[in-house]
Amino acid sequence: MTKRTRMSKWQFGLAFWRQDGKCSCGCNEELREGETDEEHSVPFYFTGAPPDAIMLRGHHIAKTAKDKGDIAKAKRRAGITGQQARRARNGPKLKSPKRKMQGPQFDKTLTKGFDGKVRKRNE
Numbered sequence: 001m002t003k004r005t006r007m008s009k010w011q012f013g014l015a016f017w018r019q020d021g022k023c024s025c026g027c028n029e030e031l032r033e034g035e036t037d038e039e040h041s042v043p044f045y046f047t048g049a050p051p052d053a054i055m056l057r058g059h060h061i062a063k064t065a066k067d068k069g070d071i072a073k074a075k076r077r078a079g080i081t082g083q084q085a086r087r088a089r090n091g092p093k094l095k096s097p098k099r100k101m102q103g104p105q106f107d108k109t110l111t112k113g114f115d116g117k118v119r120k121r122n123e
């Protein structure tokens with residue numbers, strides 16, 4: 001995956017000009033100094049491109065939450081995560097295969113009687 005990058009001053013200015021100084025989410029609010037976030041209009045996961053828009057921070061947080069759902073869905077449909085991927089990995093069982101108990105087994109030739117003494121079985 002490519003590394004996330006930040007906007008250059010030039011890119012920021014261009015986006016600001018393109019958006020007419022307004023938030024890119026469509027709310028029509030003016031961008032306020034110190035309250036803006038650089039934004040990927042298409043989530044970075046899909047493009048790997050640098051941020052291309054500017055949003056008010058609160059609106060950006062809301063969009064990211066929605067984007068996360070879209071990314072998760074894309075991963076499910078690509079068979080990276082989700083039930084189908086889990087079944088492909090583990091077979092038709094619901095849970096991942098269980099591991100056998102570790103350590104030595106009990107000595108089944110011994111038994112503890114009602115008198116509390118340990119003795120061999122069938123003696």
Ligand SMILES: [Zn+2]
Nearest residue numbers: 023025027059
């Ligand atoms: Zn907005």
